[in-house]
Every structure is written in structure tokens, then in C-alpha cells.
Amino acid sequence: MHVGILTGGGDCPGLNAVIRALTLALTEAGDVRVSGIRQGFLGLLEDRVQPLDAARLRGLINEGGTVLGSHNRADPFAYFGAGGADCSARALDCLQRHGIEVLVAVGGDGTMTIAERFARLGVPVVGVPKTIDNDLMHNERSFGFDSAVAVVADALGRLGTTARSHGRVMVLETMGRHAGWIALEGGLAGGADAIVLPELGYDGQALAALCERRSREQGYALVCVAEGVKLAAAGESAGAGETVGQRLMQDLAPRLGPEAELRYTLLGHLQRGGAPTAFDRVLATRFGVQAAQLVLQRRHGQMVALQGDRCVAVSLADVAGASRLVPLDHELMQAARCLGVLANP
Ligand code: F6P
Helix, strand or coil, X not given: CEEEEEECCCCCCCHHHHHHHHHHHHHHHCCCEEEEECCCCHHHHCCCEEECCHHHHHHHCCCCCCCCCCCCCXXXXXXXXXXXXXXXXXXXXXXXXXXXXXXXXXXXXXXXXXXXXXXXXXXXXXXXXXXXXXXXXXCCCCECHHHHHHHHXXXXXXXXXXXXXXXXXXXXXXXXXXXXXXXXXXXXXXXXXXXXXXXXXXXXXXXXXXXHHHHHHHCCEEEEEECCCCHHHHCCCCCCCCCHHHHHHHHHHHHHCCCCCEXXXXXXXXXXXXXXXXXXXXXXXXHHHHHHHHHHCCXXXXXXEEECCEEEEEEHHHHCCCECXXXXXXXXXXXXXXXXXXXXX
């Protein structure tokens, strides 16, 4: 059997561990050849396919990024390189030319949506969920998320010491395009005094009151805000070139008065870089092995997922096109509420 693997969308720690685990599990199982498709679906459009050598992948468990490269705009059904035209036939040709019988697509919502469209065209596809945002449907935890949360927790710890020295309000903006998982878990792990989530909207007055209270009690305050938060509730919306954290600062500063000192940090892609945590290495390995099982059992049109503590398979059709937000009654949300760190309970 000849299996092709690609990594699509934004990268994250743990992708190499998946490539490694899938390739080792397939080649250990018997007569299977694995090829890497470079830069996500762009590799199928531009014919960038190369054999993967299992022996050379063995040392990759702790390496961040993806040795295959990635691309987050190469949709074969609306290819930017052809003015947005449907070039899926070109991608199918490429699979056929290389004799690739099963395609394993590792990626987030965009990648799974494309994978599902190929599955509908009859391509045997298996999906592996990847996103630091942790927002893929029917999957309770994506690898990369734990690594991102560790970066946020570390950053809050560092901001806390300097905030205390200067008696400041520090605002930290995390990634999380639609969902607040990173800000919520990172904020809890880093001891944030206020966590602002897209799921709850923005209440400037409540946030200012919370910052004032914590500043009175402990002399400083740490705010952790997810990039997906809309400031529209406060009559504000992020303008071009402005980040959510900057707009939040502009809203918060006059509310706290001229005496208050505020500073802002944008963590950005630091959350996606570097080595995966041990948890993410193990989860990525489990996903790679589970994907290999699905390939060997010819269970196509499925994505591997973690539910409870079990690796399961869910239909790609059920995953495509939606985001998994933090449920308002989620235990972590309740915990944050009990700790008094949600500015709008
Ligand atoms: O979806 C993952 C993610 O890291 C988001 O949190 C963030 O909004 C986005 O990707 C950033 O994408 P890019 O790398 O294209 O700037």
C-alpha cells in the first residue's frame, strides 16, 4: 500500500511526532510505503511529493514545526495560484500519478473541510486533528494546545513579577481565533486575575472593576484576553492593524484613571513555536498510531479524535466547517467563575 501524508494550515508543536508515529506504525505493520506531500495541499497542486524514510524520522519526536512544511491558503477547490479556480482535478492527478492510495491529512478545520470534499470525490482519506486553538469538533484535545498553554502560563508568571514590582495592570493577548480555550487554560495555569473569552463577550466596565479590585488587594492585576474577543459590546471593534489587546487597553485605560499604569504583551506565534510538551508528544503519537490503524483497516472518511481518554474515529463530515467553542457550563468555565476571574460571569 502507498500512503501519502500532508500537514495543512498553521503549524503547531507535535506535527513531526504524528508524521513519525504514522510512518513507523505503517511501515512496521508490513508492506506499506509512505510519502510526504510538502506544504499541505499545495504539494498536491505543485507535485511536491517525496518518500519518507522511517529511520530518519525516529529522532523527530521532540522537534517543533513540521518537516513537511505547511500552507494555510492552498485550497485545491479555490486555488489562489489559479485566481481562485477549482483545481481539485490537478490534485487528484497528482495522487494518481504517484500511486497514492490513501491520503492522511493532518490539520485544523480548513484542512478537514478540504479532506472531506476529497472524500466525497472518492479519495480514501483519513484525518488527524491539529490546532493549538483546540477547537475542532468532536475532539476534546488537539496536540499543540498543551504546548501553547504552557507558553501562556510561563508568560503570565513572568508578567506577574514585573507587574508586582511596578504596581501595573498587565494585559496579555493569546491566540484563539474563534474559541477561548488557550486563554482559559493558560489564564488559569498562569494565575490570571481576569480572563476575557470570546464565548462570553466583552464588558469593559466589569473588567475595569475587577482590575481595580485586584490592584487594591494585591497591588497589580494580570489580564489574559483571547484574540477572538469582539469588543463590539463596548461599542468598539478592532480597527485595521490593531489587535484585540490594543483595543482593550484603549478601552480600559480611561476607565482605570490617570494613576493606573497599563502595559500590553502580544504572545503571537511564540505559542506555536518550539518543542512539544511531553503530553503533546504522547497525544500526537497516539493520533499517528490510530490514523495508521484506520488506514490499515481501510476505514476512510474518518478523523481520529480524543474523547474522554480514548482515541476514537469520527466522520469527517461531522467535523468539517464548525468550531468547538468553550461551553458556558464547562467545568473549567465554572472553575474560573468560582475563582472570580471572569469579568462577566
Ligand atoms: O488557528 C491557529 C492559529 O494559530 C490561530 O490561533 C491564529 O489566529 C492563526 O492561527 C494565526 O495564523 P497565521 O499563522 O496565518 O498568522
